[in-house]
Amino acid sequence: MSRSVDVVRTYLELRAREQLHRAAVDDPRVRFVQRDGISVADYRRLYRDVGARWHWLDRNDWSDERLAAHLARPNVAVWECVVDAQSGGFFELDRSADGSVEISYFGLAASFIGRGIGKAMLTRAADEAWALGASRVWLHTCTLDSPNALPNYKARGFQEYRREHYVAQLPDD
Secondary structure (H helix, E strand, C coil): CEEEEEEEEEEEEECCHHHCCCCCCCCCCEEEEECCCCCHHHHHHHHHHHHHHHCCCHHHHCCHHHHHHHHHCCCEEEEEEEECCEEEEEEEEEECCCCCEEEEEEEECHHHCCCCHHHHHHHHHHHHHHHCCCCCEEEEEECCCCCCHHHHHHHCCCEEEEEEEEEEEEECC
């Protein structure tokens, strides 16, 4: 069974490095580690641990082969937030031919939300996007996402440039 849900998707961007309102986390146990050559199994773990509660479903439909090919693309970078030895979340960057870099996935595992890590991770994601030579950095969020997402993006200086409405079919909980 499934249910229909009205959703608002909001697109935001940074057009210059100077727009970024930087934030750091004052905890030496928090690290951001680039996961070059991440396995499909590890990626699926991150995707599930972060996104299941927010109804991230699209990558679940991808075959292992399709996901492996995507992750092997030179324009894709996956970074994991590690707190002590625990996975706290991740972000994925995708550089386009037009020079823009999308933060295509971004989120924290439930037990790490509300600890100030998200603002530092978003700062790091934007920094890494600029390091890839971004002409602009963009992302999108929606009303299915964490209620902390949009305020964090705006607090870091991301500017809204488009909204769209759609209906999502979600499995009954």
